[in-house]
Amino acid sequence: MYKTIIQDLGIYQGNHLYLKREDLLPFSFGGNKARKAFLFFEDFDKGDYDCIVTYGSSSSNHCRIVANICAQRNIECYIIGPEEASEETANSKMMNLFGAEIIIVPVTEVSTTIENKINKLRREGKKPYFIPGGGHGNIGTQAYVDCYNEIQNYGVKFDYIFFASGTGTTHAGLIVGKLLCGGDENIIGISIARRNPRGRQVVIDSIKEYLNNNVISDDIINANTIFVDEYIGDGYAQYVTSVEKSINDVLIKFGIPLDPTYTGKAFDGMVNFIKANNIKNKNILFIHTGGIPLFFDFLNK
Ligand SMILES: *Cc1c(COP(=O)(O)O)cnc(C)c1O
Numbered sequence: 001m002y003k004t005i006i007q008d009l010g011i012y013q014g015n016h017l018y019l020k021r022e023d024l025l026p027f028s029f030g031g032n033k034a035r036k037a038f039l040f041f042e043d044f045d046k047g048d049y050d051c052i053v054t055y056g057s058s059s060s061n062h063c064r065i066v067a068n069i070c071a072q073r074n075i076e077c078y079i080i081g082p083e084e085a086s087e088e089t090a091n092s093k094m095m096n097l098f099g100a101e102i103i104i105v106p107v108t109e110v111s112t113t114i115e116n117k118i119n120k121l122r123r124e125g126k127k128p129y130f131i132p133g134g135g136h137g138n139i140g141t142q143a144y145v146d147c148y149n150e151i152q153n154y155g156v157k158f159d160y161i162f163f164a165s166g167t168g169t170t171h172a173g174l175i176v177g178k179l180l181c182g183g184d185e186n187i188i189g190i191s192i193a194r195r196n197p198r199g200r201q202v203v204i205d206s207i208k209e210y211l212n213n214n215v216i217s218d219d220i221i222n223a224n225t226i227f228v229d230e231y232i233g234d235g236y237a238q239y240v241t242s243v244e245k246s247i248n249d250v251l252i253k254f255g256i257p258l259d260p261t262y263t264g265k266a267f268d269g270m271v272n273f274i275k276a277n278n279i280k281n282k283n284i285l286f287i288h289t290g291g292i293p294l295f296f297d298f299l300n301k
Pocket residue numbers: 031032033061062134164165166167168169170171262263289290291
């Protein structure tokens with residue numbers, strides 16, 4: 001499996017900042033969805049399957065990567081997408097380029113459409129493998145347990161780890177990794193869309209689903225799950241002007257692109273969180289979870 005580098009960015013606003021470059025995972029613009037997808041395709045290979053069904057919007061990084069791997073391996077790929085988020089984007093253009101079949105329905109019909117599609121494929125004699133949207137589930141969590149272990153082995157003791165938290169398994173995996181090896185970083189997910197208490201609960205549910213055997217108490221899991229929903233702006237893909245400023249700042253200072261939906265919003269949230277909590281002279285790791293095609297959508301606005 002691929003590992004990613006941690007880049008030392010030096011002192012940034014009073015703290016020592018490091019960036020874990022998940023965006024550089026060497027497949028299809030990388031990102032956390034690449035790390036998750038590699039594990040889903042390992043699972044696909046273990047079973048008797050011959051096509052993929054998944055779910056996501058037209059700007060989904062997950063769907064881009066899954067469609068790219070399917071095209072590379074000549075596997076049929078079916079993507080169910082919500083009509084409400086179906087405008088053309090760099091990611092949706094690539095999904096088309098990869099020959100994925102994209103089925104657009106109103107968001108309320110998504111789950112029945114997935115079920116119907118899987119049943120129809122089975123009736124046709126095919127063997128569909130379903131990947132939940134965003135690479136959710138224990139396999140997605142595993143990908144970020146692995147990532148946490150890379151972070152632990154880097155050789156710097158991080159006081160804080162920040163990243164964009166969306167469907168929850170990136171967040172869950174990092175916390176599980178920490179709990180299983182007794183780490184003591186503050187792991188802080190910056191929500192890009194969901195509000196508390198639901199957003200945090202989804203992360204906790206993913207942690208418990210993965211740990212299954214209850215070796216770690218609910219109290220410990222609850223105390224370690226920090227889901228910050230203060231920097232969402234008006235919701236998914238909506239952002240305030242300070243996000244734009246942070247994107248420009250990081251691009252100019254470090255030559256690293258962020259996007260307004262995920263990494264830019266989370267980075268800006270981190271900067272505000274650091275100010276609000278008066279955090280100084282700490283080692284801070286920001287995980288760049290990818291989404292580079294969304295940076296180009298941002299430039300084209
Ligand atoms: C999906 C995504 C996230 C959020 O990851 P989750 O595991 O869904 O919480 C963060 N950043 C980028 C770029 C993403 O594509």
